[in-house]
Amino acid sequence: xxxxxxxxxxxxxxxxxxxxxxxxxxxxxxxxxxxxxxxxxxxxxxxxxxxxxxxxxxxxxxxxxxxxxxxxxxxxxxxxxxxxxxxxxxxxxxxxxxxxxxxxxxxxxxxxxxxxxxxxxxxxxxxxxxxxxxxxxxxxxxxxxxxxxxxxxxxxxxxxxxxxxxxxxxxxxxxxxxxxxxxxxxxxxxxxxxxxxxxxxxxxxxxxxxxxxxxxxxxxxxxxxxxxxxxxxxxxxxxxxxxxxxxxxxxxxxxxxxxxxxxxxxxxxxxxxxxxxxxxxxxxxxxxxxxxxxxxxxxxxxxxxxxxxxxxxxxxxxxxxxxxxxxxxxxxxxxxxxxxxxxxxxxxxxxxxxxxxxxxxxxxxxxxxxxxxxxxxxxxxxxxxxxxxxxxxxxxxxxxxxxxxxxxxxxxxxxxxxxxxxxxxxxxxxxxxxxxxxxxxxxxxxxxxxxxxxxxxxxxxxxxxxxxxxxxxxxxxxxxxxxxxxxxxxxxxxxxxxxxxxxxxxxxxxxxxxxxxxxxxxxxxxxxxxxxxxxxxxxxxxxxxxxxxxxxxxxxxxxxxxxxxxxxxxxxxxxxxxxxxxxxxxxxxxxxxxxxxxxxxxxxxxxxxxxxxxxxxxxx
Amino acid sequence: xxxxxxxxxxxxxxxxxxxxxxxxxxxxxxxxxxxxxxxxxxxxxxxxxxxxxxxxxxxxxxxxxxxxxxxxxxxxxxxxxxxxxxxxxxxxxxxxxxxxxxxxxxxxxxxxxxxxxxxxxxxxxxxxxxxxxxxxxxxxxxxxxxxxxxxxxxxxxxxxxxxxxxxxxxxxxxxxxxxxxxxxxxxxxxxxxxxxxxxxxx
Numbered sequence: 001x002x003x004x005x006x007x008x009x010x011x012x013x014x015x016x017x018x019x020x021x022x023x024x025x026x027x028x029x030x031x032x033x034x035x036x037x038x039x040x041x042x043x044x045x046x047x048x049x050x051x052x053x054x055x056x057x058x059x060x061x062x063x064x065x066x067x068x069x070x071x072x073x074x075x076x077x078x079x080x081x082x083x084x085x086x087x088x089x090x091x092x093x094x095x096x097x098x099x100x101x102x103x104x105x106x107x108x109x110x111x112x113x114x115x116x117x118x119x120x121x122x123x124x125x126x127x128x129x130x131x132x133x134x135x136x137x138x139x140x141x142x143x144x145x146x147x148x149x150x151x152x153x154x155x156x157x158x159x160x161x162x163x164x165x166x167x168x169x170x171x172x173x174x175x176x177x178x179x180x181x182x183x184x185x186x187x188x189x190x191x192x193x194x195x196x197x198x199x200x201x202x203x204x205x206x207x208x209x210x211x212x213x214x215x216x217x218x219x220x221x222x223x224x225x226x227x228x229x230x231x232x233x234x235x236x237x238x239x240x241x242x243x244x245x246x247x248x249x250x251x252x253x254x255x256x257x258x259x260x261x262x263x264x265x266x267x268x269x270x271x272x273x274x275x276x277x278x279x280x281x282x283x284x285x286x287x288x289x290x291x292x293x294x295x296x297x298x299x300x301x302x303x304x305x306x307x308x309x310x311x312x313x314x315x316x317x318x319x320x321x322x323x324x325x326x327x328x329x330x331x332x333x334x335x336x337x338x339x340x341x342x343x344x345x346x347x348x349x350x351x352x353x354x355x356x357x358x359x360x361x362x363x364x365x366x367x368x369x370x371x372x373x374x375x376x377x378x379x380x381x382x383x384x385x386x387x388x389x390x391x392x393x394x395x396x397x398x399x400x401x402x403x404x405x406x407x408x409x410x411x412x413x414x415x416x417x418x419x420x421x422x423x424x425x426x427x428x429x430x431x432x433x434x435x436x437x438x439x440x441x442x443x444x445x446x447x448x449x450x451x452x453x454x455x456x457x458x459x460x461x462x463x464x465x466x467x468x469x470x471x472x473x474x475x476x477x478x479x480x481x482x483x484x485x486x487x488x489x490x491x492x493x494x495x496x497x498x499x500x501x502x503x504x505x506x507x508x509x510x511x512x513x514x515x516x517x518x519x520x521x522x523x524x525x526x527x528x529x530x531x532x533x534x535x536x537x538x539x540x541x542x543x544x545x546x547x548x549x550x551x552x553x554x555x556x557x558x559x560x561x562x563x564x565x566x567x568x569x570x571x572x573x574x575x576x577x578x579x580x581x582x583x584x585x586x587x588x589x590x591x592x593x594x595x596x597x598x599x600x601x602x603x604x605x606x607x608x609x610x611x612x613x614x615x616x617x618x619x620x
Numbered sequence: 621x622x623x624x625x626x627x628x629x630x631x632x633x634x635x636x637x638x639x640x641x642x643x644x645x646x647x648x649x650x651x652x653x654x655x656x657x658x659x660x661x662x663x664x665x666x667x668x669x670x671x672x673x674x675x676x677x678x679x680x681x682x683x684x685x686x687x688x689x690x691x692x693x694x695x696x697x698x699x700x701x702x703x704x705x706x707x708x709x710x711x712x713x714x715x716x717x718x719x720x721x722x723x724x725x726x727x728x729x730x731x732x733x734x735x736x737x738x739x740x741x742x743x744x745x746x747x748x749x750x751x752x753x754x755x756x757x758x759x760x761x762x763x764x765x766x767x768x769x770x771x772x773x774x775x776x777x778x779x780x781x782x783x784x785x786x787x788x789x790x791x792x793x794x795x796x797x798x799x800x801x802x803x804x805x806x807x808x809x810x811x812x813x814x815x816x817x818x819x820x821x822x
Contacts, residue, residue, distance in 0.1 A: 547636060548662075549633055549661070549663075609637055609690075611731065
């Protein structure tokens, strides 16, 4: 077999992931470490299954980082981002400057001059968005003060890559190179204008263009087309940002924030999520495969020393800043551990520095290995933090936990289907200040409801990813109110299987549909027309002269009997229901219903209101 | 005395079972200048519209609770009506003075005879004693509590003539209330208003 074929590579990468990640998870190491180890195993130094190509793969897989930032943006309302501005610029700016200066100081003491150490410091100040965010997310720490501070700093680092790229050529050993050839053709103000224009274009498109476009696509009811559109959006934004020299990840993040209020948010999330996961996994594997163990073997002491030094210096700066910005001690430590590694941008910046004679390859090559190893250390640092550091805080503070700052709405109720039936449920809950997350597949519907100020999201509720995105893991109650009978039952099964904690309340079309729910253990089902039929019937009785309270009670009594008999008949249906065609079931159900109606006796519940038999005067 | 605006609030959960109450209510409806309301017909599901009930009270001077005597009290909906409509701040308590000066009375049918409502009878207490919760409700609201209109032994009224007499009495008492002839001054000392109509000049 040709070992260079694309299929073979795909097989190797996927197999590595599928084998190693569950093992790593089982050992409590987290998925990131699993991917990394898989990369090391298939890399040139162990099995040698992937060699020269892993660099290309890494480049391709970096797109996973872009997607991750898009998803993070989707989760972040602009108002939340605005609240982060202090951390973003204050904490982020001081982190980059502080780390660079600390490295420079060490260089000065070691007698290396100031230029090269400053350049190295700027490059090493970057942390790994992929490793840090993935590890934080996996542990549900992204919404904690420590997590959101980490995120703010990562965002600032993304922003600062552009000025660092502009600054590096001035730090060249021999001041020859012109500042950045790529942008030499444009004057600075034009470039700035282009950047601002591009960001404005993304914001404007997100505001005014995307919703109508997605609506059109949704109307085709082709699921893959929506996925394609979602991918197109992310790829397009990245491309635009690269054209104007911004980081693609940053552009995707902006696009995500702009779309955070869109009704298609959950659907977009559900569509991009699997791609992000796969690509990030691929990225981690390729980092693992790219670790240059040759260099490590020849100079183990130097490399190990540098890795430790890098992590210690970054950790110290981060911890100092974390405390300076009044993060609680456990959060400051989490913040420091999560950002103490080198980042993806370091690879880019190192090769850029070599090209511009800022650093000799003899310095840059070991640094690439150091950054890669420090990244690999991140999951281990998280483990150390979790196992040995955080428990100490917990013991000191007595299990005190910081309040989660939750970005997504944590509604206790999810309503699937927001047509005639579901929207009444939603309105009743809303009128009583109970928040519900609503999923509907009718794009036009969603649009109208949103214009009326309701939180309605477009999407097919029978998709597991969408349920996750809608917060099914945190909700308490799941209301099934969709039209399609088969899908409703399918949805009930899906929810039961994956979110057994959710209590299901289901809309049933009729008796047989109700049987289907009961046979699956969904006992809270409601026949959609029963309530209004009984209301009408009661009003007819009243119009014919029955006292209104009597008709009311008659309808309620009828309902109680009918519900009881329905549940009895459902048991019979379960026994041999499978043998009947649906039509026959309907007829049988109707027949047995009429029979039980005839046999029913009403009015034995209000004898208390009867006159006492004449001659017996007990009781007033 | 100028004419009083009379409101009859009727509560019977199964009016089809009570000939006497049906007849009495019809009599009330026939008296000009008397407002009548069948609570169970108005609120079959017990969802009382408190604001409109309060507004209705403000438009009247004499309030009559017409109901059968169930377990020495009113049927559930009339109790619900009292609980919800006689609100704090409206009927009693701080600034709760809106009903002050109005009159309240019960128009009751009982199964038992008049003699049963005495120390020697099986109900032991007198009607006035048993009605003290209503009387105290009126007092707290600053209202005048009038003696009740009571039809005893309603279930034994097999003769239409008896029922008609009760209905006629009821209509005359309501008219008397409307015309200001039935007041604490004229009737305050009576056990029940329909004990001796001639004494009231009706």
